Amino acid sequence: MxxxxxxxxxxxxxxxxxxxxxxxxxxxxxxxxxxxxxxxxxxxxxxxxxxxxxxxxxxxxxxxxxxxxxxxxxxxxxxxxxxxxxxxxxxxxxxxxxxxxxxxxxxxxxxxxxxxxxxxxxxxxxxxxxMKYDLPSLGIEGTRAKTGVHGTSLIGTIIKPNVGMSANETAQLVKVLCEAGVDFIKDDEVCANPAHAPLADRVPAVMSVIRAHAQRTGKHVMMAFNITDETDAMRRHADLVEKEGGSCVMVSLNYCGFSAAQTLRRSTGLALHGHRNGFGALSRHPLLGMSFQPYQALWRLAGVDHMHVHGLQGKFSQTDEEVVHAARDCYASMSDEVDDRVLPVFSSGQWAGTVPATWSAIKSDDLLFMSGGGILAHPHGPAAGVASLRQAWEAQRGGVTLEEYSRHHPELAAALAFFGQPR
The missing domain is CATH 3.30.70.150 (RuBisCO large subunit, N-terminal domain)
Incomplete structure (x- = not known):
């Protein structure tokens, strides 16, 4: 070039x-x-x-x-x-x-x-x-180091209900999710700084739970607080997260803009979880807007660490091929000097049953597999939901079908029976 x-x-x-x-x-x-x-x-x-x-x-x-x-x-x-x-x-x-x-x-x-x-x-x-632009603070390897997850995909979930819970109610749910064994939790994109659970209250309440879990188990669960706001407010929110021992913040990229994301990147070492909500307005028409490759390239210059790519066999409009290409774009280095790859985040209607398609297409554990309903709605509870996902990944790495693996793993069997039926 x-x-x-x-x-x-x-x-x-x-x-x-x-x-x-x-x-x-x-x-x-x-x-x-x-x-x-x-x-x-x-x-x-x-x-x-x-x-x-x-x-x-x-x-x-x-x-x-x-x-x-x-x-x-x-x-x-x-x-x-x-x-x-x-x-x-x-x-x-x-x-x-x-x-x-x-x-x-x-x-x-x-x-x-x-x-x-x-x-x-x-x-x-x-x-x-x-190299004249911002680099990710953690990227793939840094996220692994912070969460202590190596040799397997990261399993994450989303706070549900999306809005309505108080700061203390949110903290109690986070406690349940930490004990269930997740590696990563994030706010929903529509829950940032609501009146019923302002970040000033929610961050200390949630981080108290996460710190206690880490002290008890040695595991740091990464929580992506949605700090989407005007620029100075985002910097204040990030400072609070860092003060409370957090490691990640989430930003609705399209609605904050490049300059705000750059300013945030330069003011914090926290992982920036880039949420692409609104990308469909830029991409769904085949003769208008832009594909994901240039989109993610621009945002990587702002220094994001994680990029949403949606999920295979998910609930949104993108084809599986588009999702796979998006993940590969995240894996493509833009520099000859440093590892500037970002962690692809698979989400939208994901559960144990969508793991085979993901593994078959990606053949990599360097991803964050986000499952909301697939964990929180599992008929045997969130811990069984997390277990079903880990079992699904184990089956794929071992070259075993989910049905065969589920014969000796009741959590996976229950997930297949429950989520595999029309809802």
């Missing part, structure tokens, strides 16, 4: 020649506009203009994917040509500026009048440029 340029690939749809649109994209997102202007010298363009690296045309379609008033007003019709366009941008245009990097590769391109589809598919950058 060129050491002074970063590369972004797009899927576009347009009634015009893709070559024309690629040049418009390159100009719009660097030194140009719709027409050449005074000051835009050949020398400046040579230094600062984005460059079209490749164009690969795809089959055309008969109808546009998105409405477009610009084309309608000009009575421009199809066929609607599709192409993969790869552009490179001088890093000197951007500097070390994450919001501007995002605006460069995923900004006004979405509004171009000449296109009826625009999706950022991939983003890559020189290792040296990546």
């Amino acid at each position: 060129n050491s002074d340029r970063l590369t972004a690939a797009y899927l576009i749809e347009t009634p015009f020649a893709p070559e024309k649109i690629a040049e418009i994209m390159a100009g719009e997102q660097s030194c140009g506009t719709f027409t050449r202007v005074a000051g835009e010298t050949d020398d400046l363009r040579m230094r600062a203009r984005a460059r079209v690296e490749s164009i690969t045309e795809r089959p055309a379609v008969d109808a546009p994917s998105l409405p477009n008033a610009y084309l309608q007003a000009r009575k421009i019709a199809g066929p609607w040509r599709r192409a993969r366009v790869e552009l490179s941008f001088p890093v000197a245009n951007i500097g070390i500026n994450l919001p501007t990097l995002a605006a460069t590769v995923a900004g006004n391109l979405y509004d171009l009048g000449e296109v009826t589809g625009m999706r950022l598919e991939s983003l890559s950058m020189p290792s040296a440029y990546r």
Whole structure:
């Protein structure tokens, strides 16, 4: 890769020649506009203009994917040509500026009048440029070290009910979950600093339970407190978590923004659990927004430690293939100098029965397997729910089917009987 340029690939749809649109994209997102202007010298363009690296045309379609008033007003019709366009941008245009990097590769391109589809598919950058941004504090190995979990996947759960419980009620549930044997607990994304359980009360109450459990058993359960808020408030919340002996905080990435996440990263050594809620608005349409690879690449530059990827055979709209690719993106190093991989977090409708698909696709224990109902709704209680998950992972590592393994493991057998039926 060129050491002074970063590369972004797009899927576009347009009634015009893709070559024309690629040049418009390159100009719009660097030194140009719709027409050449005074000051835009050949020398400046040579230094600062984005460059079209490749164009690969795809089959055309008969109808546009998105409405477009610009084309309608000009009575421009199809066929609607599709192409993969790869552009490179001088890093000197951007500097070390994450919001501007995002605006460069995923900004006004979405509004171009000449296109009826625009999706950022991939983003890559020189290792040296990546190293100028924030790194994860713990990442995969640090999270393992903090929780003491080695040689197996981490098992986690989510506080349920999502909202409504007081600080003391939440602490009592955390006590139950710690005793059940989980490695990780997190708040739900809709529970941050509610009136009925403010963080000022909830953090000390919950951490008192976690500290007592650690003193009794030697095991530190990692709790991701949802501190999503405005920037200064998040820093105060993180300070409180750290003061109480916590190791992790959770942030709703899309609604806090890059700058807030960077500020938080630089003010705390706690693990940043990156929750992607709202990502569907950016990704569900195949000709709009962005794929997970560039999304996670941008957030990794903000220094997150964990990234949600959803779950296989889960309750959300993503295909299993998309979930698998997302996990592999988290495993892909962005640096030649350090291990900057982040821990993929599998969640959404996960239980013992979804473990085989996960193991078959990922073939790695470097993941956090989050199960809410699969633990808390197990017919024999949360401890049996955790046991059923561990048994499912043991079966997969041993090459044994869940049904066979369950013959000698009642917790797994109960999970298969209960969750395996239509609910």
